[in-house]
Amino acid sequence: MTRFLMRRLAYTLATLLLVSLVSFIIIQAAPGDFAEIYAAKKADAGAVISAAQIAEVRRELGLDQPWYVQYGTWLANAARGDFGQSWTWRRPVGAVIAERLPLTLAIAFATLVFMYVVSIPIGVYSAVRRYSFGDHAASLIGYLGLAIPNFLLALVLMYLSQRYFGQSVGGLFSPQYSLAPWSWEKLQDLLQHLIVPVIVLGTSGTAFLIRAMRAAVLDELDRMYVLSAKASGLSPMQLLLRYPVRIALVPIASTLGWRLTYVISGAPIVGVVLSLPDMGPLFLNSLLNQDMQLAGALIFLYCALTIIGTFLSDVLLVALDPRIRLE
Template sequence: MLTFLVRRLLLMVVTLFAISLVSFFVVSLPPGDYVSTLEAQAEARGELMSDGELAALRARYGLDQPFFAQYWKWITNIVLHGDFGQAFAWNGRPVSDLIWDRVGLSFFLSVSTLLFVWAIAFPIGILSAVRQYSAGDYLATFFGFVGMAVPEFMLALLFMYVGMRYFGQSPGGLFSPEYQDAAWNLGKLLDLASHMWLPVLIIGMSGTAGLIRITRANLLDELYKPYVVAARAKGLPEWKLLLKYPVRMSLSPFFSTVGWLLPGLISGETIISIVMSLPTTGPLLLGGVENQDMYLVGSFVLILSTLTVVGTLISDLMLAWWDPRIRYRYEGK
């Protein structure tokens, strides 16, 4: 197991280096740069920027340097100093400040959604498998198909229309106007909780529906295996048999993908955040792409890639801990 862990850590370093190089290259691919975006915006307002102004801006942001010089400066500052560079469109504000200002809300929203999905999906999925072809199973199946088929942004638009049409207020945002710029206190926290339930419901809809289907299918695959039949023949109580053996084994696919949730905790749901005006990291990333802000977008991609690689490692370790068969395979037994 230790050899496996060391090998994976070394591969992580190489993978992250390759990801950082490719992501920085992809961000630099579109024609022009941030200064070109500024020039186009000025022309749209009927203003003209001189060649001297454009050259001075490119020199200020280091955009006049070759690609590898820009990349090397960016990646070495991250590794040695934890400096992700400056965000061009935010008056040179540090990228790390912009990202971490919104990470808290994104993290809170994602964790709340995750707990909501688990609390709803696992019991329904287990009940649907145990009571196969019952009315509850058909209802859960119908909900699963509808939840996976309906786009989340459509649900958000529907709730916003209903809120404006029948209640005279938009359910968008995470705070009331009086708490928007207020310092954190108990009132602001309660106001956040009162606005949080709707985004959690909308974002968690498809995740709940999908996890119900996965849990049901995995459990049905385990319920009729010989070891379950043998345990039932020994007189083990049905509920104890269910929880001790088939439910445990059916959760292996869940552990194999739980690490993928790490990048989701930071990235959040970009489209939902834009539709509902949520101050999370998703709209910030979209704004960076629109402005060709290579340091902001490159830092986002690097952070999300790092979380994905680390999450995959965590999934592998959790799966080896949960399922002894996989652990023995890692250890070469």
């Protein structure tokens, strides 16, 4: 088991390294480098910049070094949380992201919890009462959730909660709390504001998970070991929870990584529509403004979250299914 986890950890680190390289290439792929941008800005201000001065700036910043040296420097700095300067924000990229990372994680985590808490019981119900009214209803609602685009659902829910619940939607805090220090009321306010984004982000994933859970439980219900456990005197509920559901969780756990990817990649659009102060709008704007230091760092972070999620789902899988420890 330790060996399996060590190997997975090695894969995870290798993938992270690869992703960092891709992020670096994306940053470099934008036309011009920092020296040229610097020169252009100076020129706009009326200063005359010679080619020698540009070269001087390049040398100072290490931009004349071969790409792998630059990559090494960037990686070493990134490892310390220094992702360079964002020129739109005129602040270190690390600091800009750090403000928003906790909220991004809160949304992603809340969405995952919502998806699993809603879909696992519904999936089990659908499997046990196959072809019943409830099963069909769950499927219908699930498919609707899958079919409705996130941004549309976001707009509709915003309208509804504004109109009927009088709640200020958009953002993650009511105006009076947005600058207030953390307090119990502020946390409650945050949780209330999380409801809409979590529903929007989670709904389509929930549909998928309901179907997956239903299929997984159905697969297990007719297994020999279920009959043999029943012949041992377990009641239907004990039997269901202890065997088919428990075993059906194995394939569900293995998709946690994808689900996280899905939530994270869906987040920017929803974040923009609901004007959430998370990484989503930041990412979109950094791309629009060609703030490549910031964009690269965000891409790296998004990917890193996904990769870490996949690693966690592997850990969960090993805990759930002893057969995997054999490898």
